[in-house]
Amino acid sequence: MSYIPNLRIGLTRNTLLKNFIIGNVxxxxxxxxxxxxYFANSIESSTSxxxxxxxxxxxxxxxxxxxxxxxxxxxxxxxxxxTQDDIRFFASILPASGLIIDNEDDxxxxxxDWMRKYRGKSRLVARPKTTKQVSQILKYCNENKLxxxxxxxxxxxxxxxxxxxxxxxxxxNNLNQIRSFDPVAGTLTCDAGxxxxxxxxxxxxRGYMMPLDLGAKGSCHIGGNVATNAGGLRLLRYGSLxxxxxxLEVVLPDGTILDNLSTLRKDNTGYDIKQLFIGSEGTLGIIxxxxxLTPSKPKxxxxxxxxxxxxxxxxxAFVTSKNKLSEILSAFEFWDSNSLKLLxxxxxxxxxxxxxxxxxxxxxxxISGSNKDHDDEKLQNFLEELLTNExxxxxxxxxxxxxxxxxxxxxxxxPEACSKAGAVYKYDISIPLSVxxxxxxxxxxxxxxxxxxxEDKLVKDVIGYGHIGDGNLHLNITAKSYxxxxxxxxxPYVYEWTEQHNGSISAEHGLGLMKANYLRYSKSPSMISIxxxxxxxxxxxxxxxxxxxLPAQ
Amino acid sequence: MxxxxxxxxxxxVIDFAVKPRVNSAKKAVETANVKHSLNPFDEIxxxxxxxxxxxxxxxxxxxxxxxxxxxxxAQEQLRTALAMGADKAVHxxxxxxxxxxxxxxxxxxxxxxxxxxxxEQPNLVILGKQAIxxxxxxxxxxxxxxxxxxxxxxxSKVDINDxxxxxxxxxxxxxxxxxxxLPAIVTTDLRLNEPRFATLPNIMKAKKKxxxxxxxxxxxxxxxPRLEIISVTEPPVRKGGTKVExxxxxxxxxxxxxx
Numbered sequence: 001m002s003y004i005p006n007l008r009i010g011l012t013r014n015t016l017l018k019n020f021i022i023g024n025v026x027x028x029x030x031x032x033x034x035x036x037x038y039f040a041n042s043i044e045s046s047t048s049x050x051x052x053x054x055x056x057x058x059x060x061x062x063x064x065x066x067x068x069x070x071x072x073x074x075x076x077x078x079x080x081x082x083t084q085d086d087i088r089f090f091a092s093i094l095p096a097s098g099l100i101i102d103n104e105d106d107x108x109x110x111x112x113d114w115m116r117k118y119r120g121k122s123r124l125v126a127r128p129k130t131t132k133q134v135s136q137i138l139k140y141c142n143e144n145k146l147x148x149x150x151x152x153x154x155x156x157x158x159x160x161x162x163x164x165x166x167x168x169x170x171x172x173n174n175l176n177q178i179r180s181f182d183p184v185a186g187t188l189t190c191d192a193g194x195x196x197x198x199x200x201x202x203x204x205x206r207g208y209m210m211p212l213d214l215g216a217k218g219s220c221h222i223g224g225n226v227a228t229n230a231g232g233l234r235l236l237r238y239g240s241l242x243x244x245x246x247x248l249e250v251v252l253p254d255g256t257i258l259d260n261l262s263t264l265r266k267d268n269t270g271y272d273i274k275q276l277f278i279g280s281e282g283t284l285g286i287i288x289x290x291x292x293l294t295p296s297k298p299k300x301x302x303x304x305x306x307x308x309x310x311x312x313x314x315x316x317a318f319v320t321s322k323n324k325l326s327e328i329l330s331a332f333e334f335w336d337s338n339s340l341k342l343l344x345x346x347x348x349x350x351x352x353x354x355x356x357x358x359x360x361x362x363x364x365x366x367i368s369g370s371n372k373d374h375d376d377e378k379l380q381n382f383l384e385e386l387l388t389n390e391x392x393x394x395x396x397x398x399x400x401x402x403x404x405x406x407x408x409x410x411x412x413x414x415p416e417a418c419s420k421a422g423a424v425y426k427y428d429i430s431i432p433l434s435v436x437x438x439x440x441x442x443x444x445x446x447x448x449x450x451x452x453x454x455e456d457k458l459v460k461d462v463i464g465y466g467h468i469g470d471g472n473l474h475l476n477i478t479a480k481s482y483x484x485x486x487x488x489x490x491x492p493y494v495y496e497w498t499e500q501h502n503g504s505i506s507a508e509h510g511l512g513l514m515k516a517n518y519l520r521y522s523k524s525p526s527m528i529s530i531x532x533x534x535x536x537x538x539x540x541x542x543x544x545x546x547x548x549x550l551p552a553q
Numbered sequence: 554m555x556x557x558x559x560x561x562x563x564x565x566v567i568d569f570a571v572k573p574r575v576n577s578a579k580k581a582v583e584t585a586n587v588k589h590s591l592n593p594f595d596e597i598x599x600x601x602x603x604x605x606x607x608x609x610x611x612x613x614x615x616x617x618x619x620x621x622x623x624x625x626x627a628q629e630q631l632r633t634a635l636a637m638g639a640d641k642a643v644h645x646x647x648x649x650x651x652x653x654x655x656x657x658x659x660x661x662x663x664x665x666x667x668x669x670x671x672x673e674q675p676n677l678v679i680l681g682k683q684a685i686x687x688x689x690x691x692x693x694x695x696x697x698x699x700x701x702x703x704x705x706x707x708x709s710k711v712d713i714n715d716x717x718x719x720x721x722x723x724x725x726x727x728x729x730x731x732x733x734x735l736p737a738i739v740t741t742d743l744r745l746n747e748p749r750f751a752t753l754p755n756i757m758k759a760k761k762k763x764x765x766x767x768x769x770x771x772x773x774x775x776x777x778p779r780l781e782i783i784s785v786t787e788p789p790v791r792k793g794g795t796k797v798e799x800x801x802x803x804x805x806x807x808x809x810x811x812x
Contacts, residue, residue: 397636400569
């Protein structure tokens with residue numbers, strides 16, 4: 001009886017066996033799968049949204065400086081360089097533990113993004129503990145024209161949370177108090193630096209949950225989530241942060257504290273200023289407090305994965321799901337057979353794929369509700385309808401929580417598998433469902449006819465997956481290495497294509513440094529002009545997260 | 554051997570992903586309003602029966618019967634077994650809900666199984682080596698004793714050749730291979746197989762498969778508990794560690810702790 005030795009550790013048998021099951025089956029699947037739920041989902045989730053718990057970067061390959069890599073970037077000489085006087089000022093406001101100064105090793109995790117794609121040269125990280133300290137710091141920086149970059153969990157995907165040159169990093173790590181929770185209204189008020197998962201666990205004990213969920217939840221800060229308008233896995237059901245955020249506390253560049261921490265659901269008095277800061281990526285001010293509406297935690301959850309023969313039928317299945325599952329539908333995700341091939345090649349999922357035959361498309365449907373019997377019956381009816389109308393050829397339904405985790409790990413393992421394939425070009429695009437998959441096919445054809453797509457060619461594969469329910473496609477192009485030839489073939493083609501089909505070049509990842517200069521593909525000149533006016537008005541010295549978000553010209 | 558009829562046990566237990574909590578009376582684990590699923594070891598038992606049929610063919614493995622003893626909701630677990638591929642389900646209904654009062658002790662379960670085995674006449678019984686709720690690991694052995702059948706417990710590999718059963722068992726020192734004649738009892742260990750998912754077409758088919766119901770009275774089995782549970786407690790909570798600032802502090806703390 002192989003579990004007996006474990007008993008000596010002194011746990012109860014029951015707990016033990018559970019550990020044991022996880023531990024052992026884990027080697028062939030389950031444990032890994034369960035943990036993937038928490039870190040693998042990663043890449044597609046969102047900007048400060050995303051990913052990966054560890055912030056420390058292993059000293060593997062040196063990451064080259066952003067400024068050296070992207071030569072079109074030039075330091076704005078209006079910004080002052082850090083002096084001993086400045087350092088003395090920061091030391092007068094923050095304790096030693098709240099400052100990192102000129103220590104290359106200690107600065108590294110703040111200067112480099114987690115994807116190891118961008119690296120700034122900041123000499124100082126300030127980690128304030130109170131809103132007042134944030135205000136004092138910003139006021140000083142503004143007066144002295146010291147550029148700053150606000151940073152949360154540093155889990156972004158577009159280089160928005162790390163400096164480009166020597167901007168001072170203001171990190172929200174120490175702003176981590178939960179201020180209040182109203183168990184009747186379900187409104188939570190907390191500091192911006194609270195980690196999403198910590199908040200979710202806090203709420204779970206009270207029967208509630210956060211309205212958003214991302215692969216990076218173990219690291220990302222709620223302030224960063226709001227600043228980047230992170231999307232993630234619960235958006236289909238609970239909407240975007242523009243709806244669930246009820247109020248914000250923001251420090252403006254001149255040190256003004258905008259206290260708008262309302263917990264009201266309805267408030268039609270004046271311009272809704274908080275909306276301006278949601279998704280502004282730290283270019284207007286620093287969010288220091290958030291009040292957010294939290295939904296009650298569903299008691300019954302189930303998941304089905306379906307094999308589908310055409311993208312038309314993926315759409316049909318989605319329409320049927322809205323119709324038959326309506327209020328209990330909580331996720332509708334898809335991936336193509338190329339994604340699955342990649343997943344299998346890198347053995348991310350660990351176990352055997354649940355469906356025997358191959359299908360061009362796979363769909364994951366999640367339901368969450370309050371009554372298992374009721375929900376299961378709905379799911380049955382839905383699935384029966386799909387089968388009778390031949391929308392779906394085959395599929396599996398989870399019979400327990402472990403199987404739910406296993407099925408999710410298929411979808412969530414895809415970004416992980418991509419990152420193991422070598423270099424990945426990632427595009428995060430919103431487009432109408434009618435042309436959703438056509439984009440993947442067009443890119444494939446383009447690379448094919450350029451003669452660069454194939455097993456031993458420059459580009460290995462083009463895969464598509466994403467949130468059907470939100471009209472959000474993750475187009476990933478896996479390649480041997482980052483190569484200008486590939487980049488020139490893809491960009492700006494992808495952006496032009498998106499523009500022609502009335503899509504958005506950034507569905508949930510944000511603009512950051514990566515897409516700042518491509519904004520014109522999604523927004524008209526007059527829109528961009530208003531954005532610049534707003535920026536000019538709130539941040540006249542341009543110290544807030546410079547070089548990003550808005551195009552230079 | 555021409556015919557094989559396999560009976561598998563399918564216990565309804567707290568889902569293994571749920572953290573168990575001791576109830577306020579400290580007599581059992583909280584079961585009301587907690588997610589329940591098929592015992593993972595029983596899932597492995599169902600899978601093994603299906604694999605035997607796939608290997609030996611339909612003309613040898615004539616029927617796979619899933620059996621559960623539990624409340625009306627235990628039928629969910631039978632449906633899972635049917636959706637995986639079992640042909641028929643038998644439900645011995647005990648109690649009305651998942652409450653602690655309705656928990657059966659292994660001897661009662663073994664007696665109920667014996668009664669069903671006498672009716673259905675299977676010649677191979679595959680059970681989970683234990684259920685993850687009480688972890689008793691007794692039912693298979695007791696059933697073998699009651700029927701006077703050979704038993705092969707903690708199986709990690711099962712082979713059948715004519716009426717000879719060969720089983721590789723997981724034991725402390727490694728693996729042990731034994732063989733015996735059918736009819737026999739096999740209990741499954743974790744590494745025997747990895748259960749399949751229930752596919753949509755099979756879930757639909759499962760709805761039409763027969764499900765027979767009995768009560769302990771109809772089977773003339775007395776299920777009165779023979780054992781009394783004095784108390785159930787949670788393991789002590791692990792105390793968090795502390796950080797030390799310097800080597801000197803570390804040494805003084807170690808000395809304090811008498812190390």
